Amino acid sequence: MSDRLRVKKTYKLYVGGKFPRSESGRSYPVSSPDGTELANAALASRKDGRDAVAAARKAQRPWAGQTAYLRGQILYRVAEMLEGRAGQFAEELADATGAEVHDALGAVEAAIDRLVHYAGWTDKYTSVLGGANPVAGPYFNHTTPEPLGVIAVVAPQDDPFLGLIEAVAPAIAAGNTVVVLASETKPLPALSFGEVLATSDLPGGVVNVLSGRAAEVAPHLAAHADVNGVDLSGVADAELAASLEAAAAETLKVVRRPGKRLDSLGLLRQWTEYKTVWHPAGMAAAAGGGY
Amino acid sequence: MFEYAPAPESVRPQIKEHYGLFVDGKFTDAADGADFKSVNPSTEEVLFTVAEAGAADVQNSVAAARRAQEAVWGPMSGAERGKYLFRIARLLQEKAREFAVAESLDNGKPIKETRDFDVPTAAQHFFYHAGWADKLAYAGLGSDPRPLGVIGQVIPWNFPLLMLAWKIAPALACGNTVVLKPAETTPLTALMFAELCQEADLPPGVVNILPGAGGTGAALVDSAVDKIAFTGSTAVGRAIAKSIAGSKKRLTLELGGKAANIVFDDAAVDQAVEGIVNGIFFNQGHVCCAGSRLLVQESVADEVLARLKDRVTTLRVGDPLDKNTDIGAINSAEQLERIAALTDAGSGEGAEVWQPDCDLPDRGFWFRPTVFTGVQQSMRIAKEEIFGPVLSVLTFRTPDEAIAKANNTPYGLSAGVWTEKGSKILWAAERLRAGVVWANTFNQFDAASPFGGLKESGYGREGGRQGLEAYLDV
Known part of the structure; x- marks a missing residue:
C-alpha cells in the first residue's frame, strides 16, 4: 500500500451535458450493502428534475432529427467508451451491490452488449414497425413510428446498472430524450455512466441522470406537463407506482408499469407513436372529400 | 343556379318501439328496470325506448363475456373466428341501406354520409380484421400473440356504427370478447348490430351491448374487464386513465382534437377549399379529427376565404334523409348548446363571425356552418374542441410559423397540409405533432390505416397492423 492519499470522486448529477450538484445543495451518503461508506451522492430536488426535463426537451428535436445512422454510431460509441472502463464499472457495481467483481463485470459486459444491440436498431425499427398501408382508394398511405418525446425513467433499484441501460438505451435509440432517476441506494454506477455519455458524442441533454429519492422527485417528473412518457419499471412500492400513474394521467402520458416485461422491439414500440400520412395518388382523389 | 327538389330516402328500417340490453346472446331488460328514450335530432321525436344498463x-355481461372468451372464443381457431367476422361483414353489406337510414335517423347525419361512408367503412373494418384472425403471429408484434381477455369498450355518438366496428372487429379478431356501451344518444345501430350477431350465429357472450349513459360507462370501467378501449372526450379519457392507475387493466384512448389544416401559398386553391369544407363540415363537424383550425398563408388568405365563403354558401343544411343534404342535424340539444356557447365566446373575444344565409328547419337541432376570421391563438375557439360546424381561421407568414401554430395545442390527433410541392409536404408532415396527417386531402379513413393521436388526444391506434397491438398480449 502506498501512503498516498487517494483522490475520491464527488458524485454529481448529469444534466444537459454538465455535472452540476443539486441546486438544493443537498447530498446523501451512499453505502455498500455491508455498510461501508462509499461516497456522497447529490440529493436531487424537484427543481433539479425540472432542469433535467428542460434540458431533455431542448435536446429532443435535434436528437430525433439526426439520421438514424448517426444515432446508431453514437450509441455504439457509448459502448466503446464503456468497454474501455469496464473494470472501473465492475468495481463500482460490486461495491454498490455486494456482488463479486467477476459477476459485476459480467453485468457490465451485458450492458455493453445491449448498447451495441440497440445501436443496430436505430436504422431498422422504423421499417420493421411501419410501412405502407394498402388503403381502398387512390392514396399513398404510410405509417412510421416517431419518438414520443421526453421520457422520465425510474431506474430499477436492485439492478442499478444493467437495468438502467436496458431502460435508457431503447428510449434514446428511438429518438427520445431521457431523464433517469438512478437507483436510490445504489446510484454511483449510474452517475459514473454520465461520464461515459459525456465522452461519447451523445449531445448534452439526451440523457440526464439524477440521484435522489424516488418518492420525492418522481411525482414531479410524472406530473410534469413536458414529459411524454413515464417508465415506472424501477418503482418497487406499488402505492407509489399507482400514484405516479395517476399523476401521469393528467396529461395522458404513456406509462410503462412496474413488472411489464418487453423484448427490445417491444421497448422501442413502447416509446414511439405512429404517424400515418395520406397523399392522393391519382388525379381523381386530388379533388378532396365528399363535397 | 338550379333549384334542388327534395330527394328523400324512401327505405325505412324496422325500428322497434323498445330495445333491451344485449347480454349473453339475448335481449333483456335492465335488472333495475331502467330505460331511456332515443330522440331523432332532426325532428325531436322519440324514436324508441331502450333499457339502461346498471x-x-x-x-352479468362481463361474466358472460368471460365465459365466452374462456370456453368458446379464445380456444376457437383463428380461421374459424375469422369466418364469423367475414360473415358479419357480409351481413352488414347486405343490410347496408337499412343501417344507413337508421343511423341517419338516430344521429342526425346526412344519409349521403351514412350510405357512402359510415356503413361501408364499418363493413370494411370487419372484412379487414376477419382476415387477421388467423395471421396474428405475422403481425410483427411477437411470435406468440395472445388475446387480452374481456374488453370493455365505450364509444361516442358521432359515428355510432363505425366506432363500434373500429372497437369490436379488432378485439374479436384477436380472440377477445367484448362488452360495448354505445353513446346515450345513438344506441340504435349498436342494437341492430346485436340482432345481426344473432343472425350470424355468433356464440352468445362474445359481443354484449349495454346502452346507457356515463354511469354505465363508469361501471364498465370499474368492472372485471382486462382492458378498456375508449373513444370520446379528453376529460373522460383522463378520468378513466386515473381510475385504472395501479390496476392491471390496459387502456387505449382516442380523444379530442383541434386539428390544423394548413394551406400554403402554393396550394391548388379550389382543391384546398374542398378539403377545408370536408375537413370541418363533414358530419356537422362532429369529428374528433376535424380540421377546425384553418391556417392559411397570409398572401393567399383573401382569395382562399372568398372562395371558401362562396362554397359554404352552396352547402345544403336540412333533412338528413334528403340525399341532397350536406349538413344534417346537430346530434343533441346539449351539443347544440355547447356549440352556441363557444361560438358566442368567439364573437365575445373579438373574432369576426360569418354564416351563410340559409334556412333552417323549424324543429330539431340545427346550426349554420360558421366561419370565424381574425382568430387569435389565445381565443377559446382556437383552443377548445367545438365539435360542431365551426371553423376558426388564422393566418401565418412563414412555414415555420405554420408548424409552430399547428402544434400549439395539447391535442395531437390529426393535421392537414395543402401545397403542390412534395418536399414541403414531407417537411411539414415530419414536424406536425399529430397521429394522422392528410396531405392534399382530409378526413380519409380506412381499415388498413392506423388512426389515433398523440399527446392529449390519447394513445393506441385503431386499424392497420399497428392497431392489433391494442388487443393483444405480446
Whole structure:
C-alpha cells in the first residue's frame, strides 16, 4: 500500500451535458450493502428534475432529427467508451451491490452488449414497425413510428446498472430524450455512466441522470406537463407506482408499469407513436372529400 | 343556379318501439328496470325506448363475456373466428341501406354520409380484421400473440356504427370478447348490430351491448374487464386513465382534437377549399379529427376565404334523409348548446363571425356552418374542441410559423397540409405533432390505416397492423 492519499470522486448529477450538484445543495451518503461508506451522492430536488426535463426537451428535436445512422454510431460509441472502463464499472457495481467483481463485470459486459444491440436498431425499427398501408382508394398511405418525446425513467433499484441501460438505451435509440432517476441506494454506477455519455458524442441533454429519492422527485417528473412518457419499471412500492400513474394521467402520458416485461422491439414500440400520412395518388382523389 | 327538389330516402328500417340490453346472446331488460328514450335530432321525436344498463347488468355481461372468451372464443381457431367476422361483414353489406337510414335517423347525419361512408367503412373494418384472425403471429408484434381477455369498450355518438366496428372487429379478431356501451344518444345501430350477431350465429357472450349513459360507462370501467378501449372526450379519457392507475387493466384512448389544416401559398386553391369544407363540415363537424383550425398563408388568405365563403354558401343544411343534404342535424340539444356557447365566446373575444344565409328547419337541432376570421391563438375557439360546424381561421407568414401554430395545442390527433410541392409536404408532415396527417386531402379513413393521436388526444391506434397491438398480449 502506498501512503498516498487517494483522490475520491464527488458524485454529481448529469444534466444537459454538465455535472452540476443539486441546486438544493443537498447530498446523501451512499453505502455498500455491508455498510461501508462509499461516497456522497447529490440529493436531487424537484427543481433539479425540472432542469433535467428542460434540458431533455431542448435536446429532443435535434436528437430525433439526426439520421438514424448517426444515432446508431453514437450509441455504439457509448459502448466503446464503456468497454474501455469496464473494470472501473465492475468495481463500482460490486461495491454498490455486494456482488463479486467477476459477476459485476459480467453485468457490465451485458450492458455493453445491449448498447451495441440497440445501436443496430436505430436504422431498422422504423421499417420493421411501419410501412405502407394498402388503403381502398387512390392514396399513398404510410405509417412510421416517431419518438414520443421526453421520457422520465425510474431506474430499477436492485439492478442499478444493467437495468438502467436496458431502460435508457431503447428510449434514446428511438429518438427520445431521457431523464433517469438512478437507483436510490445504489446510484454511483449510474452517475459514473454520465461520464461515459459525456465522452461519447451523445449531445448534452439526451440523457440526464439524477440521484435522489424516488418518492420525492418522481411525482414531479410524472406530473410534469413536458414529459411524454413515464417508465415506472424501477418503482418497487406499488402505492407509489399507482400514484405516479395517476399523476401521469393528467396529461395522458404513456406509462410503462412496474413488472411489464418487453423484448427490445417491444421497448422501442413502447416509446414511439405512429404517424400515418395520406397523399392522393391519382388525379381523381386530388379533388378532396365528399363535397 | 338550379333549384334542388327534395330527394328523400324512401327505405325505412324496422325500428322497434323498445330495445333491451344485449347480454349473453339475448335481449333483456335492465335488472333495475331502467330505460331511456332515443330522440331523432332532426325532428325531436322519440324514436324508441331502450333499457339502461346498471352496475348489475355490467357485472352479468362481463361474466358472460368471460365465459365466452374462456370456453368458446379464445380456444376457437383463428380461421374459424375469422369466418364469423367475414360473415358479419357480409351481413352488414347486405343490410347496408337499412343501417344507413337508421343511423341517419338516430344521429342526425346526412344519409349521403351514412350510405357512402359510415356503413361501408364499418363493413370494411370487419372484412379487414376477419382476415387477421388467423395471421396474428405475422403481425410483427411477437411470435406468440395472445388475446387480452374481456374488453370493455365505450364509444361516442358521432359515428355510432363505425366506432363500434373500429372497437369490436379488432378485439374479436384477436380472440377477445367484448362488452360495448354505445353513446346515450345513438344506441340504435349498436342494437341492430346485436340482432345481426344473432343472425350470424355468433356464440352468445362474445359481443354484449349495454346502452346507457356515463354511469354505465363508469361501471364498465370499474368492472372485471382486462382492458378498456375508449373513444370520446379528453376529460373522460383522463378520468378513466386515473381510475385504472395501479390496476392491471390496459387502456387505449382516442380523444379530442383541434386539428390544423394548413394551406400554403402554393396550394391548388379550389382543391384546398374542398378539403377545408370536408375537413370541418363533414358530419356537422362532429369529428374528433376535424380540421377546425384553418391556417392559411397570409398572401393567399383573401382569395382562399372568398372562395371558401362562396362554397359554404352552396352547402345544403336540412333533412338528413334528403340525399341532397350536406349538413344534417346537430346530434343533441346539449351539443347544440355547447356549440352556441363557444361560438358566442368567439364573437365575445373579438373574432369576426360569418354564416351563410340559409334556412333552417323549424324543429330539431340545427346550426349554420360558421366561419370565424381574425382568430387569435389565445381565443377559446382556437383552443377548445367545438365539435360542431365551426371553423376558426388564422393566418401565418412563414412555414415555420405554420408548424409552430399547428402544434400549439395539447391535442395531437390529426393535421392537414395543402401545397403542390412534395418536399414541403414531407417537411411539414415530419414536424406536425399529430397521429394522422392528410396531405392534399382530409378526413380519409380506412381499415388498413392506423388512426389515433398523440399527446392529449390519447394513445393506441385503431386499424392497420399497428392497431392489433391494442388487443393483444405480446
